[in-house]
Amino acid sequence: xxxxSRREFFGFGLGAAAVAGAAPLGLAQAxxxxxxxxxxxxxxxxxxxxxxENAVAFENMxxxxxxxxxxxxxxxxxxxxxxxxxxxxxYDNAVSIHAYxxxxxxxxxxxxxxxxxxxxxxxxxxxxxxxxxxAQAYFVNVASSSGPYITPAAFPFYFYTxxxxxxxxxxxxxxxLYRRTHNKxxxxxxxxxxxxxxxxxxxxxxxxxxxxxxxxxxxxxxxPSPNGKSTEHNxxxxxxxxxxxxxxxxxxxxNGMTWKAxxxxxxxxxxxMYNATDGYFYTGTLGDQISINYYPVPEDCQTWSYLSLLDNxxxxxxxxxxxxxxxxxxxxxxxxxxxxxxxxxxxVFDSASLAPTIPGSDPDAVWLEGTSHTIAALIARAFxxxxxxxxxxxxxxxxxxxVNTCETAQAELGAGQTVNGAAIPLGQGLEASTSQMDxxxxxxxxxxxxxxxxxxxxxxxxxxxxFQLGYFR
Numbered sequence: 001x002x003x004x005s006r007r008e009f010f011g012f013g014l015g016a017a018a019v020a021g022a023a024p025l026g027l028a029q030a031x032x033x034x035x036x037x038x039x040x041x042x043x044x045x046x047x048x049x050x051x052x053e054n055a056v057a058f059e060n061m062x063x064x065x066x067x068x069x070x071x072x073x074x075x076x077x078x079x080x081x082x083x084x085x086x087x088x089x090x091y092d093n094a095v096s097i098h099a100y101x102x103x104x105x106x107x108x109x110x111x112x113x114x115x116x117x118x119x120x121x122x123x124x125x126x127x128x129x130x131x132x133x134x135a136q137a138y139f140v141n142v143a144s145s146s147g148p149y150i151t152p153a154a155f156p157f158y159f160y161t162x163x164x165x166x167x168x169x170x171x172x173x174x175x176x177l178y179r180r181t182h183n184k185x186x187x188x189x190x191x192x193x194x195x196x197x198x199x200x201x202x203x204x205x206x207x208x209x210x211x212x213x214x215x216x217x218x219x220x221x222x223x224p225s226p227n228g229k230s231t232e233h234n235x236x237x238x239x240x241x242x243x244x245x246x247x248x249x250x251x252x253x254x255n256g257m258t259w260k261a262x263x264x265x266x267x268x269x270x271x272x273m274y275n276a277t278d279g280y281f282y283t284g285t286l287g288d289q290i291s292i293n294y295y296p297v298p299e300d301c302q303t304w305s306y307l308s309l310l311d312n313x314x315x316x317x318x319x320x321x322x323x324x325x326x327x328x329x330x331x332x333x334x335x336x337x338x339x340x341x342x343x344x345x346x347x348v349f350d351s352a353s354l355a356p357t358i359p360g361s362d363p364d365a366v367w368l369e370g371t372s373h374t375i376a377a378l379i380a381r382a383f384x385x386x387x388x389x390x391x392x393x394x395x396x397x398x399x400x401x402x403v404n405t406c407e408t409a410q411a412e413l414g415a416g417q418t419v420n421g422a423a424i425p426l427g428q429g430l431e432a433s434t435s436q437m438d439x440x441x442x443x444x445x446x447x448x449x450x451x452x453x454x455x456x457x458x459x460x461x462x463x464x465x466x467f468q469l470g471y472f473r
Contacts, residue, residue, distance in 0.1 A: 051407040052461055055454050056103055058429030059096055062451050065420040066141050072148035074118040074140050075451050079417035082448035086141035087153055090134045090166045092452040094173035098466040099458035101176055116177040119170055120189045127152040128220040132196035133162040134170050160216035164201050167193050168236035175243040195254045206290030209234045209269025228285035228293055231273045231301045238266035239308040239467040246469055280320040281305055296352035296440040299325045299370045303377035308467040310384050318377050329434040333364035337435040337447050344434050346371030346405045352440025362435035368409055369453040375399045375460035406457045414449045430454045
């Protein structure tokens with residue numbers, strides 16, 4: 001955690017100057033300390049920092065499951081028990097790069113670069129088309145013919161699709177790597193995927209923005225996705241293109257448009273999806289690319305919009321999410337995987353998660369990744385939103401409650417899980433969700449340890465914002 005103070009702030013007994021000058025990690029720690037004190041427990045800075053190091057240890061174990069050292073590779077996303085084999089999702093690996101860069105130890109920086117080179121290899125060797133895009137996921141249990149542990153995620157999953165959000169997340173990770181290392185290969189790869197987004201998904205129907213992405217048909221041809229445009233994807237694309245505008249000194253894409261103008265094209269779509277009456281963002285459009293998709297309403301659109309835009313005009317989306325997408329999972333909940341007196345309060349995936357239709361799903365399951373999104377958004381609003389101190393302290397108190405949720409979930413959940421057959425120590429890594437959760441989009445999350453959930457906890461617990469170049473703005 002280079003250049004970030006580890007000193008503990010005690011409770012809310014902070015003067016104005018202390019808060020104004022505090023590093024984001026200090027705010028995260030203040031939130032944690034205050035929440036524990038409010039609950040009648042002593043603040044435990046050691047437990048807080050131990051939880052961060054235990055999360056890093058989990059990411060390291062997952063990364064080293066099939067290859068170690070400088071071998072180019074990506075990370076298996078979930079523990080073996082998920083049934084997804086050695087699948088490494090592009091998005092999850094981008095999150096892990098952000099987490100490693102924020103952690104900042106020599107080993108973590110080296111690991112971020114290995115993963116960055118893994119993304120570059122995946123991009124330049126993408127099956128069946130290598131034109132700047134990334135696939136949704138890759139297999140990482142065996143070496144390719146040229147050495148890296150990255151091969152196509154073929155049977156039984158065929159994770160060949162290229163959604164815009166995944167492209168933008170890979171691009172943001174590469175942009176952050178370039179900013180940190182000045183290695184031009186990262187910038188070249190970031191520009192390549194950015195130009196792919198512009199060439200293949202720039203959309204002028206309805207409120208504009210960028211379409212969902214592409215699928216690969218049975219003949220291994222690239223075809224446009226029939227899905228509607230995604231608010232979340234456009235939030236990601238806006239942030240990515242703003243990074244490129246800064247890194248290229250206001251340069252342009254291959255089509256001649258500036259990265260700033262291309263970012264604004266995404267921004268215009270995002271604000272068109274804002275429900276000003278109720279204070280939240282819709283999920284996007286239907287397949288016609290024009291009609292608003294009103295249901296379900298996702299958590300990430302609410303928290304990521306603030307992290308990306310840092311615009312107080314939309315700051316109440318966080319409050320909407322807290323009021324409408326929060327749950328407490330206990331052993332008494334329908335289909336809960338919890339036992340005894342275990343209880344976890346946090347966020348759900350979207351409004352459909354609270355009324356699941358997929359059998360075996362728990363309407364009170366807590367999505368630990370989304371809970372960390374919310375921690376990061378609350379800290380950003382307290383730190384960058386220039387709120388009055390009372391509001392800032394309230395945000396920190398809520399963030400602290402959710403830090404405790406994640407810290408406790410890491411300590412208590414996921415016993416007996418493995419990666420490549422090796423036991424993952426209890427106390428390392430967060431599960432995707434506390435019980436099976438219906439996302440409302442035809443798939444579920446479950447209580448399998450997950451590098452995405454763990455990576456987001458590392459980002460949030462260290463006070464970072466992956467949507468901002470350099471993480472702290």
